Amino acid sequence: MVEDIMSSTDTRGAQSHRESRESRAYTETCEILNETLSSKRESPFLRILLHAMESQGCAVLPKHFVVEDCKSFDGYGGFDAANNEIVLCENKFASMSRKRALKEMHSTLAHELVHAFDHCRGNVDFYNNPKHVMCSEIRAAALSGQCMLANNFPSAVFGKSRRGHQRCVKSQALRSFKSLHPEWSMEKSVILIDELFTKCYKDTEPFDRIPLSMNDARLAFKAYQSRNRYDP
Numbered sequence: 657m658v659e660d661i662m663s664s665t666d667t668r669g670a671q672s673h674r675e676s677r678e679s680r681a682y683t684e685t686c687e688i689l690n691e692t693l694s695s696k697r698e699s700p701f702l703r704i705l706l707h708a709m710e711s712q713g714c715a716v717l718p719k720h721f722v723v724e725d726c727k728s729f730d731g732y733g734g735f736d737a738a739n740n741e742i743v744l745c746e747n748k749f750a751s752m753s754r755k756r757a758l759k760e761m762h763s764t765l766a767h768e769l770v771h772a773f774d775h776c777r778g779n780v781d782f783y784n785n786p787k788h789v790m791c792s793e794i795r796a797a798a799l800s801g802q803c804m805l806a807n808n809f810p811s812a813v814f815g816k817s818r819r820g821h822q823r824c825v826k827s828q829a830l831r832s833f834k835s836l837h838p839e840w841s842m843e844k845s846v847i848l849i850d851e852l853f854t855k856c857y858k859d860t861e862p863f864d865r866i867p868l869s870m871n872d873a874r875l876a877f878k879a880y881q882s883r884n885r886y887d888p
């Protein structure tokens with residue numbers, strides 16, 4: 657499960673940070689992170705998001721990635737808006753096969769970069785405004801590829817597949833929101849997501865479409881290149 661905008665107080669601490677740096681899990685997670693970032697040219701998701709961040713004046717540098725033991729936090733990573741950091745949880749990535757860890761790292765980075773993009777582009781208040789959190793969670797679930805459908809999905813059932821994508825996005829966003837706001841009842845959370853879903857799902861920036869498949873993501877990247885004359 658990919659998570660979330662993080663509180664910088666209850667999941668992190670100097671002690672765990674120091675311990676992390678000496679562990680095998682820390683080293684392995686750093687390797688998985690570096691491998692994912694060094695192959696970013698193969699990922700339309702990471703290329704669009706990283707370039708969009710740079711275009712907005714929020715270039716993502718190595719110092720913005722932090723690997724640590726997230727202790728009680730039950731996700732793969734998070735975006736710490738207070739410190740402008742994407743946190744990757746070593747206790748998750750180091751306990752899975754390398755193939756799966758690379759896949760989850762990619763998905764986590766894409767998800768957290770959507771939060772970072774939202775943080776960079778506007779007046780979002782992740783700590784005090786539940787609407788901002790829910791909207792960003794909807795966008796992160798929709799645009800990170802985590803609810804992506806299988807490639808080459810038959811066009812005859814495309815309509816059905818889009819509904820499936822929306823169901824997945826709702827479920828993932830609700831789960832992420834609830835982990836950040838456990839005090840909210842499920843009923844109240846569902847009312848909030850229903851209120852925001854259409855508007856936030858339609859906001860696909862910096863993509864020009866919802867990437868329902870890897871092919872969609874590649875097309876979005878091509879469109880991004882021509883829109884921004886992106887030619888690295």
Ligand SMILES: [Zn+2]
Nearest residue numbers: 659660661832
């Ligand atoms: Zn999230």
